[in-house]
Structures are given as C-alpha cells and as structure tokens.
Amino acid sequence: MKITFAEGLARAIHESLAADSRVMMIGSGIMGLNPAAQKAMEPVLNDFAERISVAPISELGLAGAATGAAIGGLRPLVDLSTGSFIFQAFAQVVNEAANIHYMSGGQTSVPVTFYSLAGMRGGGAAQHSHRAQAMLGQVPGLQILAPGGAEDAYRLMKWALQESANPTVYISHGMLFGESADIDPGAPMLPVGRARVCREGADLTIVASSITVPRALAAAAALDKEHGVSAEVVDLRSIAPLDRQTVLRSVAKTGRALIADECHRSFGVAAEVAASLAEEGLSSLKAPVCRVAVPDVPIPYSAPLEAELTVSAERILAGALRVLGR
Amino acid sequence: MKITFAEGLARAIHESLAADSRVMMIGSGIMGLNPAAQKAMEPVLNDFAERISVAPISELGLAGAATGAAIGGLRPLVDLSTGSFIFQAFAQVVNEAANIHYMSGGQTSVPVTFYSLAGMRGGGAAQHSHRAQAMLGQVPGLQILAPGGAEDAYRLMKWALQESANPTVYISHGMLFGESADIDPGAPMLPVGRARVCREGADLTIVASSITVPRALAAAAALDKEHGVSAEVVDLRSIAPLDRQTVLRSVAKTGRALIADECHRSFGVAAEVAASLAEEGLSSLKAPVCRVAVPDVPIPYSAPLEAELTVSAERILAGALRVLGR
Amino acid sequence: MPSLTPAERIASMLRIRRFEEQCITLSSHKRFPGHYHVYIGQEATAVAACAPLLAGDVIYTTWRNHGHLLARGADPGRMMAEILGRAHGYCGGRSGTLHLSVAALGIPATSALVGGNLPLAVGTALACKRRGSGMVVNFCGDAALEEGAAYEAMSLASLWQVPVLFLCENNSIPPELRKRGQFTSSTLPAKRLADVPGSLCIPTETADGADAGALGECLSRLAAEVRGGSGPRFVEVRCTRWPGSFPLWPELPCGPWQLDWAFEAKPGREDLAAWNEQSDPLSLYVRGCVAAGTLERGALQAIDARVREEMERAVQFALASPFPDASEAYGPVFAQAGQAR
Amino acid sequence: MPSLTPAERIASMLRIRRFEEQCITLSSHKRFPGHYHVYIGQEATAVAACAPLLAGDVIYTTWRNHGHLLARGADPGRMMAEILGRAHGYCGGRSGTLHLSVAALGIPATSALVGGNLPLAVGTALACKRRGSGMVVNFCGDAALEEGAAYEAMSLASLWQVPVLFLCENNSIPPELRKRGQFTSSTLPAKRLADVPGSLCIPTETADGADAGALGECLSRLAAEVRGGSGPRFVEVRCTRWPGSFPLWPELPCGPWQLDWAFEAKPGREDLAAWNEQSDPLSLYVRGCVAAGTLERGALQAIDARVREEMERAVQFALASPFPDASEAYGPVFAQAGQAR
Numbered sequence A, B: 001m002k003i004t005f006a007e008g009l010a011r012a013i014h015e016s017l018a019a020d021s022r023v024m025m026i027g028s029g030i031m032g033l034n035p036a037a038q039k040a041m042e043p044v045l046n047d048f049a050e051r052i053s054v055a056p057i058s059e060l061g062l063a064g065a066a067t068g069a070a071i072g073g074l075r076p077l078v079d080l081s082t083g084s085f086i087f088q089a090f091a092q093v094v095n096e097a098a099n100i101h102y103m104s105g106g107q108t109s110v111p112v113t114f115y116s117l118a119g120m121r122g123g124g125a126a127q128h129s130h131r132a133q134a135m136l137g138q139v140p141g142l143q144i145l146a147p148g149g150a151e152d153a154y155r156l157m158k159w160a161l162q163e164s165a166n167p168t169v170y171i172s173h174g175m176l177f178g179e180s181a182d183i184d185p186g187a188p189m190l191p192v193g194r195a196r197v198c199r200e201g202a203d204l205t206i207v208a209s210s211i212t213v214p215r216a217l218a219a220a221a222a223l224d225k226e227h228g229v230s231a232e233v234v235d236l237r238s239i240a241p242l243d244r245q246t247v248l249r250s251v252a253k254t255g256r257a258l259i260a261d262e263c264h265r266s267f268g269v270a271a272e273v274a275a276s277l278a279e280e281g282l283s284s285l286k287a288p289v290c291r292v293a294v295p296d297v298p299i300p301y302s303a304p305l306e307a308e309l310t311v312s313a314e315r316i317l318a319g320a321l322r323v324l325g326r
Numbered sequence C, D: 001m002p003s004l005t006p007a008e009r010i011a012s013m014l015r016i017r018r019f020e021e022q023c024i025t026l027s028s029h030k031r032f033p034g035h036y037h038v039y040i041g042q043e044a045t046a047v048a049a050c051a052p053l054l055a056g057d058v059i060y061t062t063w064r065n066h067g068h069l070l071a072r073g074a075d076p077g078r079m080m081a082e083i084l085g086r087a088h089g090y091c092g093g094r095s096g097t098l099h100l101s102v103a104a105l106g107i108p109a110t111s112a113l114v115g116g117n118l119p120l121a122v123g124t125a126l127a128c129k130r131r132g133s134g135m136v137v138n139f140c141g142d143a144a145l146e147e148g149a150a151y152e153a154m155s156l157a158s159l160w161q162v163p164v165l166f167l168c169e170n171n172s173i174p175p176e177l178r179k180r181g182q183f184t185s186s187t188l189p190a191k192r193l194a195d196v197p198g199s200l201c202i203p204t205e206t207a208d209g210a211d212a213g214a215l216g217e218c219l220s221r222l223a224a225e226v227r228g229g230s231g232p233r234f235v236e237v238r239c240t241r242w243p244g245s246f247p248l249w250p251e252l253p254c255g256p257w258q259l260d261w262a263f264e265a266k267p268g269r270e271d272l273a274a275w276n277e278q279s280d281p282l283s284l285y286v287r288g289c290v291a292a293g294t295l296e297r298g299a300l301q302a303i304d305a306r307v308r309e310e311m312e313r314a315v316q317f318a319l320a321s322p323f324p325d326a327s328e329a330y331g332p333v334f335a336q337a338g339q340a341r
C-alpha cells in the first residue's frame, strides 16, 4: 500500500479511534494549512466528530486538559498546532505530564499524545518555525517521536495512540506531508526506540531524523552517483528514547559520522549524538564528527535567507565531503 | 573585599539601581526562601522600594511585561523565582524576547534580565529543581549567564543590568548563595563570553558551570591530594555565548576532558561541550570524553534519592579517574 | 449522598489539625528537608468538600494538600512517611509533601505549581463526562487566579461543560499584615475572585471557611449540581489565615491546639487568641456543637484522645520506615505499555 | 488632540484597502510565501485608533498588522517590500508580513502569537508611566482572550494602573458560517469578551467597527482617558468579517472595491453585497459623507485615484527591491552593548 506521510498520519488516527474507544482528540488541525493534506483527515472528521473536543486557542490549558483526560482513563491526541506553540504549553508538558508517573511513584500513568507540527516550513519566520525536540530531550519522562517518512508517520502515531503508556510528543513536519512510502500494514513495526538503517553504506554514517531523513537519503544518493562515496543513513525515528547503539554500530563500521539535524546547532539533537560518539565511539572515529544543523540564528522570513539556514541535501553532501577530507 | 554569592548579587543590583535610573525590578524574591541570603537584599528593598513593581504569580505576564518595559527604554530585572517556573514564562522568553532584535531587523533592542533561581536545592523534588540552561541554549538571541561563584554573581549581574543590550537569562543557584570570594570591585571583569580557567592543571580538563564549579574545584583538590592528578578546571561562566575556544585550548593541553553539569545528561550543557570536542578537538583527545551529569530522571524528593542523582565532588572525582583510565 | 454527623465532622477536622501539628514538630526537629505548607485553619473546607464524594470521583490538590488527602481517607502513616521521604510513603519518597498523591483514592497527581492543577482537573472531568460517571473537585489557593493556566482551564471547563468544582481557598493575608519576604497574597485586581470565573459563565459562590456546618451544606449542594451534569461550578472559600503560618516555616505559637480553647481558655498570644475566637473553624464548630447540646465535652475529649493517638502512631510508623534504597531514584520514569488503564 | 477630517479619514481607510488588495493580487501571483492576513473590513478601527496618538506613543499589533502600520504612518513601499521578503523592507526581509515593525513610528515589535503582544504592551506602558509620558495601544483579535497571556497581561495592567488601551478587534465568524478547517473563531465562553477585563476592574466598552465616525469619537475619548493617567481601558470593536477573508488564503471575490459600491452599484456576489451594504466601514462612511453633503463624489474619486497610484508605486518599489543577500540571514541576532537606548 502506497501512502503519503499525511495519509499515514490520518490513517493511524482513524484506525486508533476505531480500535479503542478511549482514544479521542482535542482539536483536529493536524495538517496545518495544507489543503491537500487536510483532505486526508476528512474520514476522521466525518466518522468521529463526536470524539473530537473543540479547542480554543489555549495551548497551555489544552495540553493540561489532555494530560488530565489521560489520567482519567482516556487516550487523547491533543493538537498543539504549529511547533512553536508548544512553548505556550510548556509548563504542562514539561512539568506536569512528564513528571506525574515518577512523582506518584508509579501510581499514575499518562498516555497522552501531544501533536506538534514543527519545523522550518517556508515563510514561517522566527515565531512559527521551531523544532523543540532537543529542548524536550532534557525532560525525563517524555517520549519524543520524530518520524522521517510515511511509514513511521503511520506506525509511530498508531503506537502512541494505542500502545504507549506515557506522555509522548509527536514531532510532525509540514514539509514531509507529501513524502510517500510503500508499506505493509500487517508487517510488524520496528520497535519504538530503535533507529532504522535506511541505507547501508561503508564510508560514512549520516544520522538524520524528521525532515533531514529524506534530505540525507538524497545526499547519500548524490554522494554515490557523483562522488563514488557509500554513505550509510541512520534514521533516529525517536529522540527519546534515543538509539545510541545503532549509531555507534554504524560508526564503528564506517569510522565517520555526520549528523543532519534541523535543530539549531548548539544544544540540538546533533549535539547529543556527537556527544555520545565522543563518549562511547571515540575509538571508531577516523575523522572529526560533523554537525550539519541550522545556525544559531532565528529563522528569517525571506526565502533566500531561510534557504541559507536550511539543512538541505546539498549542505549534507558538502558536509559529508568535508568529513571524508575531500 | 570578601563577599558571598548572595551579597554579590544584592550588591550588583543595588549598584545598578543607583547607577542607572532605567534599571528597575519586577518582583524581588531573588534569594528564594533563604533567610540569610534575604538579609543581603535589605539595602535594595530599603533604598529602592519605588523602583520595584509588585509581582503577582503570573510568570508569563511578568516576563512579557519586563520585555515590553525594556522595549520602552527601561532595563528591568524580572524575578522568575524558582528555575522551574521559567516554563510558565517560556513563550515570552523564548519566542518574544529572544526574537525581537532579529525580527525587527535590528530596529529594537531588548535589554531585559530574567532571573531564574535554578537547580537541585534539596527537597525541591520534580517540579522545583529545574536547570533550563541547556534548553535555553537552543534559543538564538538569548544570553545565558551561569555564575559559579561570588565574583561572577556580582560581575555578571552588573553587566546584565548596566551593559548588556540583549535579553539575558541569569541562572542563579540557591546552593551557591553561601559561596564566598575575595574580589576587587575596581578590577576589570573577564569579558562575558570568556570562560575562566580557575585552576590550572596538566592531566585532564574538568569543564564546569554554576553549581558544579565549586564541586569541580573540590574534586580537583582531592585528585591532587589523594591521587597526584593535576586537573585543570574551566568555569564556562556563560552558556550563551559559549566559550568553546578556552575549552579546546585546555583539552589540547591535557588531552582529556570531563564535563560536570547539573543538567540532565541527555541534551544538556555537557552534550554541547562534548559535541564541540568531537568536532573540533578530536585530535587532542587521548581518552573518551566523560559527562558527569544528572541522570535522565525527574528529581526525587527524598534526600538519599536526590543525593544519588547529584553531581557531587565525589562523582566528579570518580569520573576523572575513569577518564584517566585508573 | 453521605452526610457527616457532628462527631464525624469534628473528628475529621481534628485529624487534620493533629497531623499538621505533628508535621510542624517534625520539621522543627529537622526531620525533613525543603519547604512545606500546613492546612491548619482550613480544615472545615477539606472535610466539607470531600464528604459528598464517591468512589471514582477525583480530587486535585496542591502543595497544601495534607488536609485534602486526610479528608479523602488517606492513611496518615503513609502520608507522614512520604513527607519524611521514606520508603513506605505513598510515592516511595519521590514526592514528599509537595506532590503527595494516592491514586487508589482518586488523588492521581498533585501539582505544586500555582494554577498547575486546574487544567488537569478539567481534563479528568472531560473523561468523567465521556464515561458518564464521576466528578472532579479541584482545590487551589487564591494565587491560582493570577496564573493564565487557571484562566484557560476555567474557560475550557465552561466551554466543554464538564463536571468539575473549582474550590478556591482564599487564605490571603490582608495587605496590612503582610511582611516583606512573605509570599505575596492575592494580588489579583478583581473585586471578588469569583468575578473571573463568573465572566466565563461559570456559576460562582462565596462561602465562609470558618463555618464548618454551613460549608458542609454549601459544598454538598455544589457537588450535587456538578454531578447532576449542569457544568462546572466555582466557589471561593474565605479563610482567615492561621497566625502560625505567617512565618515562612510554620510554627506552633502556643503549642498544639487545646480543646479548652473552644471554651473558656485562650491561647496565650494575642493574634492567635483573636484568630481562635473569630476564625478557627474547629474551635467555632466545637463550641457551637456543645452550645447546641449536640455533643458533650467528655465525648470531645474522647475523640481528641483517639485522634492524637492515631497521629502519634502515624509518626512512629513514618519514623520507623526506612529511607528508600538509592537505586530507587532511577524509576519509575516510564510506565510499561499495558500498564495504563 | 489631532482630529481627522472626513476626507482624511476616507483617504486613510482607502489606503489600507488598496494596499491589501495589492497584497492579495501579489499573493495570487505567488510573489511571496507563507500565510498572511488582510485588514479589509476593519479599516475604520486602525484609523480611529491611531488618530489620537502622538510621537512617542507605542502600538503593538499582530499578524493582521498592515492596517495598523499604515494608519500609524508607515511607508507602504517599505511595508510591501518586507512582505515580499526584500532588502528594502522595514526589517530587511527578516519579518515578512507576520512581524512587520517600524520602531521609528512606535511599532517596536510585532508578535504573531495569539495573545503574545499584550504582556509586551503592558510592560511598555509601565515604562511610559515611569517616564511620565506616552501611552500604548495594543491591538489584538478575539482569540487573544482565549490565551492565558492576555489574561495575565490585563491583570498586570489593572494592578499597575498603566496607560494601555487594549483594543480587541472581534471579527469572529458567526458559528453558522464557520467551515471545517477554518481558523476557529471566538470560542470564549463569555457573554461579552469585555466581561473578562471587566472582572479585573478594567473599564470596558463595546464599539461598532462599521461606524467609522462613532469609532473615531470613541477611541479618541478612550485614548484621552488612558493618557490622562486613569489606568488601562479595554474596548471590543465588533466587525463583521469580510467575505473575502473566509478562505484560508484571502481572495477578491468581485475584484477591488469600487467607489460606486458606496452608492447605487452592488458587488456581484450576494455575501459581499450584503456585507458591503451593512458592514463595510468604508462604503458606509463614504455614503454617509456624501449624503450629509460633506464630500462630493468627484472629490472622492480624486482621493481614490491618488491612493491607487500610491499603492501601485509601493508595489513597484517593492518588486524593484532586491532580495537580501544570503549572508544577511546571520544577523543581527544580538545588539551591541551601548546600542540600547
């Protein structure tokens, strides 16, 4: 079955609502302002209207209410809309939902899913382009999912809504909505917390997540074709848990690592991966690690300025050549 | 002149209020619940009562109002109280204050100081023990100060209130209030953005900040005395700007690096420092980098549990021995 | 709906008072770290609020939770063990006083952030509404209304018409008594706190926290309205702050409460004497019962003796409980899938 | 206080309308990326709100800022250049439509977050109060009142008694006209939006956004009150949403506005015709002026011709402006010390 990222999302939500009466939604703007992607949500809106609570513009209240609903026995998916708005909800996501299981000594579980449509989206500018996954990585108790393609869009959402027992931030990305994949819905899922080697290679490892996955794959293809370089691409899939082992194993093989990450460079996802290599993979490294990330600059509006800061396939490729000393 | 961290803070605030009529405060609970430290604030409260705006429990509103006051020509210090409450204020700190200078194309500056009494403080438990400096490190446009002793408590606060032209998060720490130092108020300050080598050494570099500075120094003393190891201690002083050069230079000399950091281990300050070493200091490293940080667990209340997660001098020492292969 | 006899009401209030007195004593002996908050002077509210609750109902409370937990039926020994950070505490020492919770009694998660629990309460009330059973009582202090979280939560509750009773305990220190360095008290520029939820179309009331009997009637009625499906309610309960809670660390200015204070005796400090005379829900209720002939002093003494003994046992239990093993610090961070209800 | 002549008021409203029409046209030709919001149908409000402002006063606006900037005197060419992401835009292309600001005109920072600007406005008003001069007008939409930020900010403004006028433009789409996938409109469970600030002891009013003349009077009076030092004010201006803004990307259903629509002609789409007849502040004001004999159609045509020409020049200026060099992306992140006022 061939589906897009947007279809995978919508399908996972539809199937979950159908499978478990505890699943419900607070807000439903999952597809942002993308009319094509919005179409994919129509079955959900048509079939499960009464399972969707209307959401005012109150991200903090909604995140907390979703958490409370999870405590009360539901399995809510709450739409926190554009990724930047999770800051409005931060106090509830970071300091309530994430802590409750631990603070209660395991008495209470909180199977809530926070949906965050993150990322540089073209013209979103400084206040609408955030990717909070690295910041959230500082919050023990949160699961952070960052699908990089249609299959994981579908499977990780299903897992969050039907299986997870913990607060989960689902980092979606508007620039991925059109990405498609052939999937077999019956096949088992690669477990959550396991990274995927989505392309095997021998010369260097490119670690990617979310939007940088297709770009890393494009860079790897170009490296192969234009430079005869064989790059392995590892898709982290989840930021917490973070699968350091798969990264280390890949780098042990290739000896070189580039991390392609849409967070700001400092304190981003790439920093944590690079740090893990400095701690546990040092002996494998034949060359310095390279981070290809967004410079430490707010995201500008103008297209050429935004492009300058974007982690594109071209920049990943250029980084790879640097790592290879070419 | 010998002063404590708390006295340094209070003195800097007092001098700044006296020096510049634009300096003002919103809230004044700088010293938290520490009666001894509170005493140090009395001159400020006595002499400048009319320069302090009363603050209800509205961190988000207060952070935004302080930002707006800075836009309006004042130089506010806003008390965001316990470090964990910065999450209530996150939307204004992260997505308003930090972006305004850039978004406006440099038209508007925002010299506001957010005071955050962060850290594991003994019995604060999961919701009152946060250290947000690494999360804030993902926010271009913020200056993040993290004094590790009395001198910097004084000087960095003075700098923030009197010289800085940008939004600054001042990370204070209740467990540092009693730390004292001999300072010469007339001497020039080590520039902001420069790390301090507060102990020279040859065998390994210990990178520290905020509360881990005195603990790293204690560990270094013990390493010297008990193990004949000569440790260099680098106090980062500010998390943004982050002085990678001083760290790299030190590690180039010692060949070994341990980062002592009170953030959670994953995605913490230690991660960024380790990543910088993996990128720019790889050839200097004779051994894997070691992070001694707080495990990825919410902070528990019970004293022995909190102690288990604390970045103590003992744990830093043990880490150092590991880095040295002993 | 369950209703309390005067003896039950007194015993329930007294259990809270005696528990808190033990807390203060333990704290003065430095038996536990960190800041804490006692419920003395507000006992009537917790007792009246919890009386009409049924199994399956949920309460959310704050840092000032001891009274609410006791009124809901929590075991004082396990509570005290938690406050002391011991292994047999309800949360294994992880929560301490700030986050005390007892899921089995419908106290699933306690937030120590001002305003933090209101959104949670609204969400759980949404779950109740969808399930068709149960209701939620959310306790908060007066400062909660200064937080956007509380405002957004009340707005959602009104919009969704969910079964939640917002119970705001206004123990604010009047401006003339406030000292520098104290927690600020109610700085909301509203005439009545209830005007805010009122503006969001939530029916509101104001009640006297010193009148245990009237509170019982009022909160039972409000609970019945909420349970009946007519949407959220908000009640401000006005308490006069107990003088022993004015310092940052609570004190027992004249030692433990004495039954005689309800009658001819007076505590030996003026502020406490005035408070005892005019504002203490316990002294006032006890006095009223005896005056009305409902109870005799001998019966009251017997109740008090029982309660004191219970609380002494609780302290012994707590002190006998070991500290948790350090390894307990590492979890449980995540629930296992399937463990969620 | 400066007061507008009818001709000035019309010219000012018309400049906004013609500017926005140009925006829609440029967008339909894909001349700029991202979402944007036009001010058509609300022109009377911006014009009336900015008329009484003096140099040194400050306004804060939102994603729907074009009208406010123009009314405050911003140059349409530099605005349009910014919207197109060009080097000569006010922010050098960094802000685009969402964050358009002009510090020199007292528009220092524009937040595109719902409710995000209210706290900033209160802080700047605090600075005005301490300095003893100036006032702030804060424009927000109806959704702002769903955000805790707005609530906290209004509470602070009332507590501190600072000179800020909260101007809430309620352009909410009535429930029966809302379509799935549209931005939700006002879902606040209050009878009147103004009840919320009212509960915080802020004096409130409600005004008709279609009546340019009355708005002028009302907002001048409120500005004078605020400037006079009597604390904050809140006004809800009720507008009827322009049909062209119902789709996610605005459209010109019947092309640009025509002067004739103020008189005998009708736009050729029913919803637009009804809106033009009952709710368009521009058509209504123009018609009123002509009926009252204040202005003649010829004079109006001349104004319109001037305005159209101005906006065409603005577009030309913007299109002629180069894109910024990619290196401009890297700053300015930080101001240099000493650069702050």
Ligand SMILES: Cc1ncc(C[n+]2csc(CCOP(=O)(O)OP(=O)(O)O)c2C)c(N)n1
Pocket (backbone or CB within 6 Å): B057, B081, B085, B088, C037, C063, C064, C112, C113, C114, C115, C140, C141, C142, C143, C144, C171, C172, C183, C185, C186
């Ligand atoms: C978000 C947040 N801000 C500040 C605090 C610090 N704090 C703890 S208790 C308290 C006073 C709360 O007053 P109130 O709500 O009236 O409750 P009371 O303690 O009087 O019962 C404050 C400000 C906090 N816990 N959470």
Ligand SMILES: Cc1ncc(C[n+]2csc(CCOP(=O)(O)OP(=O)(O)O)c2C)c(N)n1
Pocket (backbone or CB within 6 Å): A057, A081, A085, A088, D037, D063, D064, D112, D113, D114, D115, D140, D141, D142, D143, D144, D171, D172, D183, D185, D186
């Ligand atoms: C905090 C936040 N949440 C959500 C959004 C997305 N958003 C942009 S405009 C808008 C509608 C706002 O409605 P209103 O305040 O009535 O203003 P209008 O656009 O109608 O003028 C929303 C929800 C946002 N920008 N910021």
Ligand SMILES: [Mg+2]
Pocket (backbone or CB within 6 Å): C141, C142, C143, C169, C170, C171, C172, C185, C186
């Ligand atoms: Mg109170």
Ligand SMILES: [Mg+2]
Pocket (backbone or CB within 6 Å): D141, D142, D143, D169, D170, D171, D172, D185, D186
């Ligand atoms: Mg609107």
